[in-house]
């Protein structure tokens with residue numbers, strides 16, 4: 046191993062926006078184009094929708110906003126028969142917090158230790174006992190949930206499925222991209238995600254009505270972004286004349302828009318996405334081969350657009366300190382059991398779930414991104430193997 050290699054820091058994430066993209070962006074901005082949401086946003090949404098194989102895509106200012114938007118849109122569409130929801134315990138704060146903000150009664154579902162997605166038995170139990178109307182799951186670190194089985198359970202109990210796919214852009218299962226299985230799916234384009242628009246997110250859906258409602262909710266609840274047909278219908282139904290048209294609000298909306306500047310970046314990022322997915326999948330395979338004593342997720346994922354390499358160790362702090370000395374970053378496995386975080390426990394008390402608790406107490410994740418070479422992965426794996434003691438998840 047060369048000295049240069051030993052001292053090269055390995056970060057959890059690196060920028061995916063390259064210099065030539067920034068020059069292109071500057072030229073475009075200086076040409077006097079409109080920077081707020083406009084043509085670039087429409088083009089990015091169309092290209093993203095096609096890349097996903099979805100009918101509609103809505104560009105937002107973050108993955109968190111995307112979750113908020115799709116959850117509230119279900120309510121406004123009248124698709125929820127009650128205010129009860131199930132959310133994945135191994136998730137992110139803003140997977141769950143919009144449900145809290147909208148006053149849902151939330152049950153957290155434990156994870157399956159093989160893929161870190163939902164535990165099917167616990168899901169079925171919660172559907173049976175709580176009779177919720179919506180589920181939001183997370184494809185943790187790019188690994189697919191058992192979507193066919195989940196959909197079957199949810200259909201049986203009349204539960205709508207939302208996919209928080211913020212860590213899974215490009216992963217597939219059952220021949221379809223993750224995020225396109227449920228009624229709607231969300232993505233994040235924050236720094237460190239598969240592609241970046243600096244801040245940004247997307248919602249995809251095949252549901253025409255939900256799409257129209259989300260377009261309105263994203264922008265104050267007005268009708269400007271809706272289809273012509275829908276706009277005419279709304280003005281007619283509410284007796285709105287041409288003078289008041291642009292300033293009439295049909296839904297209690299938000300402002301969750303991004304800008305055309307960010308859509309411009311998103312369009313160039315999208316061109317690189319297939320290559321990024323390939324590198325991330327290769328890196329996951331290299332980690333798996335180099336860490337034979339450590340748990341690796343498996344399951345129904347076909348293409349694995351790996352977000353990071355998650356595993357379980359007995360001595361996390363020791364590993365963290367050793368890797369830090371070696372200039373290698375690592376971190377908790379997303380954030381463990383979300384039911385053990387102060388924002389949740391303050392309101393609901395501690396939510397103990399055996400598998401999510403293992404993730405909370407023993408989970409760790411190692412860097413995976415587009416700029417990591419096989420040599421970098423070997424360096425991380427060697428440093429990790431030299432101190433880490435595997436935790437048995439059984």
Ligand SMILES: Cc1ncc(COP(=O)(O)O)c(C=O)c1O
Nearest residue numbers: 107108109137183211233234235
């Ligand atoms: C599963 C999951 N959901 C939502 C988010 C939030 O995305 P954003 O940072 O774009 O708001 C993240 C962020 O990393 C995430 O991992």
